Amino acid sequence: MSSPVKYFFDLMSQPSRAMYIIFKLSGSKVQNVPVALRKGEHLTEKFRDEVNKFQKVPCIVDGDFKLAESIAILRYMARKEEIKETLYPISEKSSRLLSKVDEFLEWQHLTLRLSCGSAFRMKWLEPMMGIQREEKQIKEFEKLMEVNLNIMENVWLKDTPFVTGNELTAADIFGACEIEQTKLFGYNAGTNRPKVDAWLKKVREATNPSYDEAHAFVFKMSKL
Amino acid sequence: MSSPVKYFFDLMSQPSRAMYIIFKLSGSKVQNVPVALRKGEHLTEKFRDEVNKFQKVPCIVDGDFKLAESIAILRYMARKEEIKETLYPISEKSSRLLSKVDEFLEWQHLTLRLSCGSAFRMKWLEPMMGIQREEKQIKEFEKLMEVNLNIMENVWLKDTPFVTGNELTAADIFGACEIEQTKLFGYNAGTNRPKVDAWLKKVREATNPSYDEAHAFVFKMSKL
The missing domain is CATH 3.40.30.10 (Glutaredoxin)
Structure with missing residues (x-):
């Protein structure tokens, strides 16, 4: 073994x-x-x-x-068959659904992850470490974050409850984990974005108790 | 049909x-x-x-x-079997080589692509459009670019002529295309990086005439 x-x-x-x-x-x-x-x-x-x-x-x-x-x-x-097929559907050859999951996973790097991650770093992590950025630079990343969250609301979640359709996939989990991080600096991505708001709740429901376990620190430290 | x-x-x-x-x-x-x-x-x-x-x-x-x-x-x-197996080896189940190609393709987004692409935008594209950035911000991305090119030299290409081993894969082509873009603002990534320098030449040789055809504009406008 x-x-x-x-x-x-x-x-x-x-x-x-x-x-x-x-x-x-x-x-x-x-x-x-x-x-x-x-x-x-x-x-x-x-x-x-x-x-x-x-x-x-x-x-x-x-x-x-x-x-x-x-x-x-x-x-x-x-x-290695260690991932639930519904989360990452690799078995079906030439699967269009798999490509849509991939499309999101590739998209998020330079959009959601770059902007939410940088805003988190500049507004929470760096101040805690005594690093001070110029307000202008922080604002630039906050604006980029808003742009990308709006793409979540108006493009990815426009017609479907989850990112790639009616079912939860790895794409939703990656996206939600990135967005939850912004709660640490008191940001609520769901405000004025009803689809993002409903989607975050659905991802949490569909993945609990693991979601809450993974986010225990984030939720505890969050100001929301 | x-x-x-x-x-x-x-x-x-x-x-x-x-x-x-x-x-x-x-x-x-x-x-x-x-x-x-x-x-x-x-x-x-x-x-x-x-x-x-x-x-x-x-x-x-x-x-x-x-x-x-x-x-x-x-x-x-x-x-869809439209990509040469050596470039993206999907047929072999649980292929470690495929995972290494994937590892590079996922790595490059927030490293090579973010830094080389941002430097290109700030040093070539935006000035041409009349947009002027603060020198400090440009320098930050240039520094990030140097850090990532050094990772190419000292980690990815440390022991092998190509990114994932002895053979060219899609990883090399994605990496090289990102780096070539920096020539447009007069930067030579191969200076003081002998492995990157030799690798760029090898990727070009292994993919020509397509490489030169794809880079016709970049090479023509390049100051190098």
Whole structure:
């Protein structure tokens, strides 16, 4: 019997949470290995040499195989049949649904993740570390965040309750984990965005108790 | 007989070039439809309704199916057996090589693409449009670009001639197209980075004449 895949994560990291929830929902045989980013546990030589040369989370180690990047991990684990088919439908050849999930997962990097993640960093993380940005730069990322949340409301969720249709997929989970992070600096993405608001509730319902478990810190620290 | 997939692209766009080269090398049956971004051809209502609701390139239309995001397109076309197996090795189940290609393709969004693309925009495109950024902000993206090019040199290309090993894959083509764009503002990524320098030449050799064809404008306008 082979050892389970080791999953290295920190629930403060949005894609770490997404894969954590996806593994839970899929009943994946992974061994959870929490990594405390705040303590710099990812910055040791040992972590770099034995776990992830990029010194980031999430990442996995499967025997002698190391893999970083959450979405590459999702696909690898799906091919190992460790991901629920409804969340990432790889079995159907030339599946259009799979392509729509991929389209969202590729889209979110330079849109939702860049803007929500940067706003989180500039408005919550950096001030806590004594780093002060110019207000103009913060405003630029906040504006970009608004633009992308509006694309969620008016394009992705225009006609369907979930991002790619009537059912929850990995796309919804990745998107929601990114957006939840903004609560830490007191932002409510659902205000004036009824579709985003309803969708966040639906994603939470469809994935609980894992969603609340993964977001325990975010919800506790959130000012909302 | 079904109609060929329509490929909408502009060779000024880095991922458009990457997929253009990949289609050429693969002998893919696609119908090329150039879109002139500089003329705003992607901003019409017709383009939004009939081609891509996100109003960006590259994208494809396959009968009644529309798909955006270059890497989602790469995967969709690979499942249709329109992509050379060596470039994107999807046939081998649980392939570790495929995961390494995916790892790079997911990594590059918020690293190479964000930094090289932003530097290009701030140092070449925006000045041409009369937009002036603060020097401090430009410097921040230039620094980020240097950091990521150093990761190319010291991590991705540390032990192998290509990004994922001894053979060219889609990862190399995406990476090289992003880096070539920096030549437009007079930057030479290969200076003081001998591995990046040798790799760029190898990618060009392995993909020509398509590489030079796709980069005709970039090379012509480049100050190098």
